[in-house]
Amino acid sequence: MPSSSSSVQDRSPQHELVVVANRLPVDSRTLPDGATEWVTSPGGLVTAMESVMRTVESGAWVGWAGSPGEAPDPFDADGMRLYPVRLDQSDVERYYEGYSNATLWPLYHDVIVDPEFHRGWWDSYLSANRRFAAAAAPVAAPGGTIWVHDYQLQLVPRMIRDKRNDVRIGFFNHIPFPPVELFSQLPKRNSILRGLLGADLIGFQRESDTLNFVASVRRLLGYHVDGTTISVPGIGAAPVREVQVETFPISIDSAAVSALTEDPEICERAAELRRELGDPEKVVLGVDRLDYTKGIRHRLKAWGELLDDGSIDPHDIVMIQVATPSRERVEAYRQLRDEVELTVGRINGEHAPIGRPAVSYQHHSFDRREMTALFMAADVVLVTALRDGMNLVAKEYVASRPDLQGVLVLSEFAGAADELRAAVLVNPHDIDELKAAILRSLAMPPEEQEDSMRSLRHQVMENDVQAWAHHFLERLETSQTPDSEDAPLVRLTGDRPSDPREVETALDEFTSVPRLLIASDFDGVLAPIVADRDAVQPDQEALAALRELADLPGVAVALVSGRSLEDLDSHTGMPSSVVLVGSHGAEVGALPPWMQAEVLDKSALSMTPEKEEQLETITRTLRRIARAHPGTEVETKPTAAVLHTRNATGRGSINATESALEYAMTLPDVTVTPGKEVVEFAVVHTSKGAAIDALARASAADAWLYLGDDITDESVFSQLSDHDLGLKVGGGDTAARLRIADTGAVREVLQRLLALRAAQS
Structure with missing residues (x-):
């Protein structure tokens, strides 16, 4: 059987800890013979x-x-x-260089340069994040930890x-988080907040960043906040979660860095290095990524003025500025490089002694x-x-x-200033102070x-990066305990269909059972999904096989x-020998005389006046959302209202779905089910699983087979x-035992079931 349809246990071992970061912890290097070698990347994380x-x-990294x-x-x-996660060149340009580094980075760094807002960049950011999540979710063990x-x-x-x-989720932000007044400028700001609040524990570098985030959640989402504990309402009837x-x-790895100083x-x-610089009395050092947030221009301006007014003698004191190349495809960074190189050239042209910069x-x-x-x-380091x-x-x-x-000269706007209080702290915007x-x-x-330095070293050596990581994970471990029973059962991953021989063997074994229940979803299984739900065309040969x-x-x-029972009946025209179940189990059609109708407990499906009123309110709200997003439609059912976004124009599908799910958080006693370009709000709790269980009991089936394509x-x-058999139609993680490709494959399966069972009759 192809590897992409093998079990998760075989294909993706489940890990106790999964780290998710933009980059893997290794870099590829091409060897002389053309082979690829993976080398561990430097870096604190x-x-x-x-x-x-x-x-x-068992640990993993995505x-x-x-x-x-x-x-x-x-x-x-x-x-x-x-x-590894796939990123195409367009993803690199739009998700990474665009939204991440030309929108979020400048906004989160106090708008030192203006952020750029492009809706296409957001689309790519959303798509790339989905890819990372899809890679990480299935490889964590039940009750495991995922750290993003x-x-x-x-x-x-x-x-x-x-x-x-069922897993614990942590998130750590390595850069600042802006004040709410700045963060509020960000389009899709609430989507970012809700994305982060999927974690159990969110960590920031500075106390001010933590408070900025909490303030943004309180003001923009209106969630209840107690200190730095945020109560996140569930979608529909899902319980409230607490996020720390x-x-x-x-x-840093303090001991390892310090140990290097003992190397002869x-x-x-x-x-x-000092000799190469002409043995100056003092060496001043700046080490930065070439980034506009690092204050390199301000530093050079201050240095140039000190030389201009004669406060320092270039014969005695030399400055080294290391500027590591960074994001050179982004325009703001190219401009910064040009400015820095021009400034350095001017300073050296005006002040450098012969033979020394x-x-x-x-x-x-x-x-x-x-x-x-x-x-x-270095005698002095400028940060x-x-x-x-x-x-x-x-x-x-x-x-x-x-x-x-x-001596360490440290900006008060760097996170390190909160800990390294014995440094010479400075406001880098004030050139005279600098x-x-x-x-x-x-x-x-x-x-x-x-x-x-003794005070500074005590702080750095006692609080290294290993202690940081262990502290975060220990706090995450004490967050609310995930319910391992909530772990979704995943038997298949990937998209490739199962081996046809395996499908044939399974069908042969299934049809040999005395009493069978054969059930199927409709859209995407018996009929291809189409934009106009009313124009759906089911596969007539598949329907004939079912009859x-x-x-x-x-x-x-x-x-x-x-679909509603009436809608399903009108599009299938099935005889009374085929049971029709609509609205995810909330509606059951006529039953064959031999089926035990009393087993189908409908008491839970009764609509009360209160539920009728609630359904009317939900329907009005969904129609208001639909009016704001052209092409979006609202379908009404006896116990539910459904927002369909398949025909929405532009970004309407994403935006309407987001609005619907945000509304769902205000409905604590409603079952909300997101599906493929659809969100259903049911005032009576039902599920296809419960419906199949009841049908199997009512028909006294020894085994059942089900064909489905959706999350529902x-x-x-x-x-x-x-003894049961589940066949997933199409790709995606699933608890089904086997996967088939499409509606054409469904027709072949049903016809094969008919032939096998008829041969045994």
Whole structure:
């Protein structure tokens, strides 16, 4: 059988901890023979997860492999199972460079540059987030933990929650979260908030970020907030969930960085760097990604003015500015590079002595050993970000100075400023204050440096990245316990149909049972899904096979649909020998005389005046939503109202569905069922699974077979016994045992069932 239709247990081992991030923790490298080698990426998150993964029996990481196009197959690396996510070139341009880095990044960093808002970027962001969620949800073990990271994936927590209510979900935002006044500018702002609130625990770098998020939820969604605990209403009759929001400042692998300073080669390299600069009295260092949030322009302006007014002598003091290339396809970053290079050129042209730069500008990356040598060589390090979630350069510098010398000038707008209070704190927007801080640092006596650095090192060495990760996961572990019984049963993943030989064997075994119930959904199974629901054309040969099956001894046949009973009857024209069940089980048609009608308990389906009034209110609200989104329609049933978005124009389908689900959170006693471009609001609780169970009992069936294609059919597939048979029509995760391709395959299955059963009669 093809691997894509194998069981989840065989194809995707279920893991105790699943990390979801934009990138995998490895980079691909092409070897001379053309083979691909995967090399561990540098970075704090990778380092943190290495220590965490050693404490779990099975860990996994879901992320993009770094190259557009088809994703590699899952593979193992560093003790983890890696699940690559596909991103096409258009996704890279629109989801990553567009919405993530030209919309969210500038907005979340206090609008230092103007964010760009493009609806097409949002569509790509939504699509990419769905892909990450679809890859992560099935690989977590029942009751396991999924930890989602950063601003690129803010919709993923809720998307996973919709699939896996049995797991704990954490989210950590590595960048700032803006004040509500700024966040309110974001189109689809409520979708972002609801996406994040799919998590059980949401973590931020700074207390101010935590408070900003809570304020946004309170003001924009109107949810109840108690301190930093948010009560999230469920959809329809789903219970209220409590989401914890807390502060977890990230750190570095402090011990590993500090240990590098004992390497003789690195110590010699630090001395060599000073010699290469002409043995200046002082070396001032800036290390940043080339990003407008890092304050590089402000820093160079201050340095240039200090040179202009003679406060520093370029013969005695040299500045090194490392600016690692970043997002060079984004226009704002290209402009920044041009400005920085022009400024450096002007400063050196006006002030550099012969043979020595006033500013040594390095526009490339350095490995960890070279960076440690730079930190050891620097007398002053300038971390003057205009806005930064944390800034780990500050902590790396501190960890690189076990000699207790050196001065850290730190922006008060970097997250690190909350912890590293012994640094020289500065407002980088105030050029005069920044200049004064630089001069103070250059003149600081060794004794004062030692006092400051000792305090800074205590903070950094005692609070490393491993402690950060373990603290987050410990807090997540104490959040509300997921109900393992809510774990969706998934027997098949992927899209490829099952092996025809396996289907044939299963049909042969099924038809040998004495008394059978054969049931099927309608739309997408017996009839292709079409834009106009009234123009649906069922497969007449499939219907004919069902009619003939119903005439065979020991065979009961039923159609179970979300359509109303009257609608289903008009489109199928089935005889009384075939039982029709409409509205997901809320309506049952005439029963054959041999079926035990008393078994079908209809007492729960009775409509009261209160329910009638509630249904009228829901219908009015859905019609109001439909009027706002052309092409959207509302269908009324005896016990439900249904919003159909299949014909909505433009983004109307997504927007109308979002409005309907938001409305659903205000209806605590209504069953809300999202399906394929449809949302049903039922004032009487029913399900296809309950209907099939009742029909099987009423017909005294020894086994039943069901054909379905939608999420509403999973309530049937999830209750399959050993003798029952479920066939999923089309792709997607399912509890069905076998998968077939389409309505044509359904016709072939029904005709084969007829032939096999007739041969036994």
